[in-house]
Amino acid sequence: MSDNQPGAHGQPGQPGAPATTQDGKGGIGGIGGSRRTIAVVIGALVVVGAAIGGFFLVGPGAGTEYKMTTPKTLAGEYERDGKGEKGDGKAFGNKKVPGMKSSADVSAEYKAGTTKKLQLGGAYGTVENPEKAVDWVFEQTDKSLKTETGAKAEGKPKKFTPSGFDGDVLKCQEYKISSMSLAMCGWSDASTVGTVSSMNMTSDGTSTLPVDLKKSAEVAAKVRKDALVEAG
16 A cells, blocks of 8 residues: 555654753753753654554454555645554564454654644554543553653543544543643544544744644544545
8 A cells, every 4th residue: 555655574663762851951941942842742742653553463353344544634734744654563562452453553644834743543453342442542652651751641531522423432632741732532443443643833833732622533533534444
């Protein structure tokens, strides 16, 4: 599939070490410090996209109804930044979504203009309990983000049912790094589990706009619709 180029050894590209959020004096320092924090927030998006593939191990995948792709455009405004990655899951550890047998995992970065960034990640196969799968993914993401970037979850994932969403469950969560925020939404249905993490920066690129989880859920529903295709 042209939009989904295999990564090395079937593993989606892993992020480099996140940039430090502190200046030489040990604190968040002025615009320079803000830009470094932005770099960490952007890194957190990549952590989600890269880590999500690690949650899926290969299985028979019988009865698949949909498969996930990384199209060039998502939600009408996000353009893919680079190539989409596709893996077979074999490069990852022993973690797996409870009750899921996956055929493949995908991930890709997207942007809209210079202020909006989005990361898509997920897998397709068969899912026995969609809500349990989404909750587990959020639990693992909490751990990954805290370890890799210091991001902390704000409250608990909230369930949304935006217009046009026909999956089984869609939940969204805000994460904070210093005073900056990103949103992650996760969905699941009988054959896919996916995440959409996003951040909206101010025009000067030194901070992030407040997270609106309802709007994030609406974007996630559009992303899902664009990324899923019927399995042939």
